[in-house]
Amino acid sequence: MEMKLKDNLSRLPDNTAMKQQQLPACHFHFSATRILTAFFAIGALCLVMGIILILSSKSAKTIEINYTKICANCAKLQENAFNFDKECTCSIPFYLPEKMQGNVYMYYKLYGFYQNLHRYIRSRSDSQLLGIDIKNVEDCAPFEKSHNGTPIVPCGAIANSMFNDTIILSYNLNSAIHIKVPMLRSEITWWTDKYVKFQNPSSRNLSNAFAGSTKPLYWSKPAYELDEEDPGNNGFINDDFIVWMRTAAFPTFKKFYRRLNRIQHFTEGLPAGNYSFNITYNFPVTSFQGEKAVVLSTLTWDGGSGLFLGFAYTVTGAMTWLVLFSMIAAHLMLKKRKTFFLQQ
Structure with a gap:
């Protein structure tokens, strides 16, 4: 009997504040006034931020030109997808009513092109894109090898x-003088x-490194040979290629294409006046009932001209205040009922 008692005592936790759960604890007791004040402050902050973001986004200047129908004759030549034997160029004049001050960015925009399909996203070789093994194509079906x-x-x-x-923007x-607007393709990724994610093979001569492919x-x-003007912008580190390889989440998306080189006539941005886009039409969209557009835009401190973030903050603030008023109403009703019972 004594042995069993000793065994039981040996299994007891030490008589310390930690093991006996006797440490001092702090229990928060928030009053209704503090909770309602916190909800009011959070709602006000979200509403103010939402309004600021919406106004900021609207200050960005944007012009978008959909050239799918304008270049319809070129589209007919591209009925067979990516037919390079029948290259076509179309010119699209437009008028810029007011100056686009500061940095100006050019994007291409696609409608109805789904890049978020699982098989599409998985069809790539990361070891190849890192320059480790360019012959590794096992995850690239159905575009891993040519017919031979x-x-x-x-x-x-x-x-x-x-x-x-x-x-090309002009x-x-x-009517006689057309100036090609200088655009840069660097620093768009x-x-x-x-x-980090894209690297060329270690060989100095890329054509030799790509031999046998x-x-x-x-x-x-x-x-x-993607960039004839800049040899350092070829292979897997080509800016246009890297931008395209970051797949979009939605079927309608725009991607960075060029940025304005602020020299000569364009040191302060794009002046108001007559412009034209000269587009070499190669990318077919008629096969999937899609559309293409080119976008010129300035940026604000919070990014582009998208209103989503501003609306998100505004809706969050409005919902917070809606909950606040509901809580105030419930609090007053309970307080009134408590007073009534105390008087009985």
Whole structure:
């Protein structure tokens, strides 16, 4: 009996404040006034932020031109998807009513193009895009090899469907003088994409590094010749290629294409006046009933001209105040009922 008692005592936790759960505790007791004040402050903050974001977004200047129907003749030549034998160029004049001050950015916009399909997103080779093994195409179905068994570089459905229209912006001083607006294709990607997720093979000569491979089926030139003007912008680190490889979540999306080089006539931005887009039409959209547009836009301190964030803050603030007023009404009713019972 004594042995059993000793065994039971040995199993007891130590007589300390921690193990006996005797540590001092703090219990918060919020009064109705404090809770209602907190809800009021949060709602007010969200409403103010929402209004500021909406006004800021509206201050951004944006012009969008849908050129699907305007370049309809070119679209007819592209009935067979990515038909490079029948290249077509169309010119789209437009008028800029007011100056676009500061940095101006050009985007291409696609309607009805779904990049968020699982098989589409998975059809790529990360080891290839990192320059580790460019012949690794096992995850790139159905665009891993050509008809004669040569590995495709870069392989996969995403790379194969890369947007390849060429868009040139011209400033028309008069009917005779057309100035090509200087645009830059550098610094249009995320830093992590450019210097971490995409790397060329270690070989100094890219054409040698890509030997024994072939270009994607719908490309007009191999990856190491994507940029004829800047040899350092070729291969897997080509800016246009990297931008396209970051897939969009929704079927209607726009992607960074160029940014204004603020020199000569454009040091302060794009002046008001007559302009034109000269577009080499390569990317077909009629096969999936899609559309294409080109967008010129300035940016604000909080980003582009999207109103979603501003509306989100405004709705959150309004809902918080709605809950606040409901809580005030419930609190007054309970207080009135409590007073009534105390008087009985």
